Amino acid sequence: MTTAAIITICVIVLAIILFATEALPIDLVAISIMIILVLGGVITPEEGIEGFSNKATITVAFMFVLSAALLKTGALQVLAHRLSKIFRYKFNAGILMMMFMIAIISAFVNNTPVVAVFIPVVIQIAHASGQSPSKMLIPLSFASIFGGMCTLIGTSTNILVSGIAEKEGEEAISMFQMTPIAGVLLVVGVVYMSIFGIRLLPKSRRSKDLKSKFNVNNYITLVELLSNSDSIGKKIMDSELVTEFNIDIIEVRRNGNSFTLPPGDFELNKGDILKVRCDVEKLKSLKGKTKTLAVSPLKIGDSDLSGKNSALVEMVITSSSEIHGKTLKELDFRRRYRAIPLAIKHKEDIKHDDLYDVKLSAGDIILAEVKSHYVKELNKLEAGQNTPFVLLSENHITEFDKKKFGIVIGLISIMVVLASLGILDIMVGAISAVIILVLAKILNMQEIYEAINWKIIFLLVGALSLGLAINKTGLDLLIAEALVDQLAPMGIIAVISGLYLVTSLLTEVMSNNASAALMTPIAIAVAHTSGIEVLPFLVTVMIAASATFMTPIGYQTNTMVYSAGNYRFKDFFKVGIMLNFIFWVISSFMIPWYFNLV
Structure with missing residues (x-):
């Protein structure tokens, strides 16, 4: 084994540890991967920065902008509030409709802003219908994952896999090539969550009294x-x-x-x-x-928190937030947001002391008292694509603009149709759509810069560097040969099953994009070693890298609902392990059957 291969293996192990422990921000880890590989001589500086110009990276960036444009029209907020009427009368029907609706939207729009819009609405629906939000928020996140798997643009993971494959000389994956497989899994996932999964979710009701909830x-x-x-x-x-x-x-x-x-x-x-x-x-x-x-002899330790001129708000830090990894002191929180922090909920712990020195993470909730008139300003910040937080205790509706909605949804539809017919490259289509939106004054250039989730972009760049290193050092062939040697005697179903299982387990401790970048070169090498077409193996990686349900850290929407739903780590494991198993079994048999490998 060469020195470059040994360095790459060490980088992979280090990356897995850092991703799993969250000791450093994932975007910093990703860029560090690129630098270490360059300094170690595994890849050249030119190869290291190729990720910034990769079609997958550019496409993902502009898809974020299209998602922001759709969000700005107010369509999702209106849709979310209309859904609440169904829950008041038929809760089970509401769950089914919500999951299918979220899945369909997430197939064409980035699912992070979709989930951000629906979290506060779902919580209000739960309270109005006498249900627990914990029965609804995990289904919300899972549905967005189901839908994202169904199209090339549904999730950055699919775009990344296609980009890596194309760079290695394989054919680009078309818009709906994974849809039949993912569509079946979507239906199975929704049915499972509606009948069985929802019964496994905790019944505890989320306290309406914020003082009691945060013990302040x-x-x-x-x-x-x-x-x-x-x-x-x-x-x-x-x-x-x-x-x-x-x-x-x-x-x-x-x-x-x-x-x-x-x-x-x-x-x-x-x-x-x-x-x-x-x-x-x-x-x-x-x-x-x-x-x-x-x-004061009047009140000791039980002061009324909600005065006439102030409001209590819960601010859930999003995965793309600039707040992630910083302290309130570094943010100048009080002056910047006109808010006083009262408590911070970090996973299952509630912190009251030294709040300004607590290092914040995605999924944390800040309980803050805000001047009533400034809540509207916080709502404006929340409405952005790159929102720093989601407000749980306050809610708002962005005014629905039918004309702008028609233009945005029309452009996205044209892009999808032309890309699926092979007439227009998806990257060119996304850039063209954004240019038209700017010329139509639906978005301005500043909103474009703010819409892009730079954390994901840097993650993709680092992940692409890692994938290139695996391919360049021959590690993909070594791993592929070992996998095929062990599983090929048992048939192609066993090979697909093994590839899926490894990818799925990696995704539970790494990010979905990192695991996809790691496994895509290996999947291509497995296909070549087995003498079989590449597409079935790429679809396997796509689905396995997205279908992560056992932990709140594998997928960013899971992280967002983790604290909002008052969940514990074991809640994801309890409901997700069977779903992971079901998806694994179905994919192991359906992918070889659908692509005529058996």
Whole structure:
């Protein structure tokens, strides 16, 4: 084995560990993969950056823009709210309709913004119909995955597999070549979730009382400034309460007036009653040390969080968010979003202390108090394609623009038809559609830049570099020969089954795109070694890399609903392991049968 092959194997192992542990952001890991391979001499600098100009990368980038354009028309929001009427009367019928509708939309639109739009609506539907959101959010995520598998543009994974195959000299995969297989799996998946899966999901109801849910009562307290306080006459930003004790002043009550979320230059006076967020032990220490604060006898640790001029919101951090991997201090959270953080929910843990120093991850929920008038601004941020968060406690409807919707859906339909007939390359079609949208003033250039999920783009670039290294060092042939030698005696079904299983298990601990990039060169090599056409093996990788249901980390929509639905890690495993098994068995037999290999 060559030195380059050994370096590549080490990089693969390191990448799997980093993806699984989430020790570093996935886009940073991906770019690091590229740099290590270049520095190790496995690939040239020119080959390292080829991913930026790869057809798959460009196509995915412009598909994000088309998704943003559709979202901007308000069509998805209106559709989501109309669906709520069905749930009020027939919950099971609502689940079926929701899953099929999400799947169909996700076949042609990036599923991340689709799920982002539907999360708050589904939660409201659950409360209105007396159901638990935990019965509805995993089906929402899974349905988006089912639909994404069905077309070439349904998920970046499919585009990536096609791009790698084309670069290695294989024919490009057409728009609907995977649809018959994925369509069967879609129907099976929806039926399974509607009849069996929903019974395995937790029944616990999500608390409507945000104070109880986040257990913040003991951390919100009223205090009074005494005459000898050093803070009197000072601006809040210069007060010892902020500079020394890191206390958040949520409200100032003075002479019967209330000042909600006062700005940093607000001047404090003697006798002011402050509503503060503070660790109880820190508050006791502060009182005993300075003797300048008195705990209000009116309310202790049970202050009313929702004043007339403020609202409580839950902000779920999305996978594409700039917030991911940063702290509230780095974001200048209070000034930027006009919000006071009260608690942070990270997976199953709720954090109240040192909130500004907590490193945030996708799926975390920030409980914050926001000035009521600024909630609209947060809604505008949420409505964007590259939304930093999804608001659970507040909801809005983007005004439906029929004319713009007609133009956007018409362009997407023309692109799909021309690409499926082989008249127009999908990349050229996506770029052309975006140009027309800009000329029609449906999107501007700034919205295009903001719409692209750069985390996914960098992930694709790194993944393509890894795929090239595997091919260039001959590791794909070594792995393929080993796989074929072990499984070929048992028939082609066993070979397809083995390839699917390895890809699926990798996807559960890595990202779907990373596992697809790793396995596509191997799938091509397996086909060549077996003397069989490549397409069945590529479709196997496409489906296995997307059909990830056992963990909340394998697919970004799973991560988004993880905290929003109050799930535990075991909830995904319990409902997903059987679904993974069913998809594996069906694919193992159906793919060889459909492509006449048996």
